[in-house]
Amino acid sequence: MDWDKLRIFHAVADAGSLTHAGDSLHLSQSAVSRQIRALEETLGSTLFHRHARGLILTEQGELLFEATRSMNRRLEAAAARIRDSEEEVFGELRVTTTTAFGTLWVAPRLDKLYEKYPDLKIDLMLEERVLDLPMREADVAIRMKEPSQADLIRKRLMGIRMRLYASRGYIDHHGRPQVLEDLAQHRLISQSTNAFQVSAGRSLVEHLLTYDVQKTLNVNNYFGVLQAVRGDLGIGVLPDYVTEDFDDVVRVLPDIESNEVPVFLAYPEELRQSKRIAAFRDFIQDEVIAHRRRQKELETAA
Template sequence: MDWDKLRIFHAVADAGSLTHAGDALHLSQSAVSRQIRSLEEMLGTTLFHRHARGLILTEQGELLFDATSTMAKKLDAASARIRDSEEEVYGDLRVTATTGFGTMWLAPRLNKLYEKYPELKIDLMLEERVLDLPMREADVAIRMKEPAQADLVRKRLLNIRMRFYATPQYLEQHGRPETLEDLKKHRLICQSPSVPQVAAGAALAQRALAYDMPSTLTVNNYFGILQAVLNHVGIGILPDYLTVDNKIERVLHDIDSNEVPVFLAYPEELRQSRRVTAFRDFIQEEIQAYRRVQASENQS
């Protein structure tokens, strides 16, 4: 099968338009159209339905697009491995992490990585959805549970717990709760039960909400919870890694969630990638520094 025609087909299917595909490939619309017609004649089938709003893949077109998508990802992986044979650490690195950890712990520390490797181009994808690493939706993932996908290199970075926090100013004004039932005198800030979150955090919130609190604030991510806590809105349920960088105090010291493991993972085929190795080493160094600060705070 003609690789060039497949490349053009993939671009058209991805863009949904002959014009946009032509712009991306630096070809005229007529040249793209001729190649698609030629491919359809070669395969003896129609690959696109033509509509005024653009092109829609037929069932046969969907099958071919699945195949070309797999090919494109494998070519990207091969290209990355070839680039990584150079001595320098540079180029694109796609990192996925949960919104909370990526926003509040990882992103503020990335300047140290850029100082060491200024030619890195990091695409930081923050979402709760687990991206498919073997299919190269991302190069590296940081997740709050051990990845279940096969053919991954994985390393447990640390364990975190969900706990109750408030600012010293809030506690001075409203008092410090001694039991879960005492939270009825306060406003609880936690993640909305309907949004994806770590099970340990959801379970801790359910324990507190069982006391029928008169006032609550639910937010769909931990960044929003942290901002509310920092502005003295109430007592929030937050991951313990936030205490190192923020002026908040733990309350209800005898109550916390189960441990939540934090894993770093990447495809086996990127084991020798210099960019992935540089990022992995950076994360491990930052985790060690975080642990030292955390231990110092716990002793004081």
């Protein structure tokens, strides 16, 4: 298939207009129109519905546009990697991690990365699904278990544990539980045991529910659990990394916690030389060191 025709098709589909596409490509409207007609003849399908207000993709056009959009992203990413140098870190970097860790730990720290590398473009993809790094669904991942996929460079960043937390306002109003049996007098806020989560968190919640807990609130991610805890709704099961950024949340029943959950950073072997990957990796490692130091200070103060 003619790459030049695909390039012109992508520009037209993106602009929704032959004229606007021609302007961006420095071609006449008639030249653009001829190339689109030739592509339609090659494929044996109509790619656009034409009307007075512009162009609308047909079903076949949508399929082709999805393909050219993917090609364009890959070409831009490849060009950015090629342009990487020792002095410059720029271009798109697609980072995937869980909703909670990305929302509560990674995103609030990105200002430091942007301050150092203002031309870096982070695409932060927050979801529980494990994206396929070798197939380049993302460039780098932070995962709550060691990746099993081959051809990945991986580094253990830290370990986290699920613990029990409540707001200061809730404790002032409802009191602080002293033993596990006291949970029967409180509302337990947690992820549902049916929700996608690390097994250590699920096991802890299942254990807590054996203590005759009658009042519960289930939320499908830890950000929601945190917001409910800060709203004085009860005692929440949360990962320990949330505490340093929220002074209104305090730990209760300090002897109770989950097994340790390892946190790994991983990226494809083929990106070993990427300056963007190196910049992000070094940034995360520095933030982990600072996080550990602050955690020790908080634990000492408590």
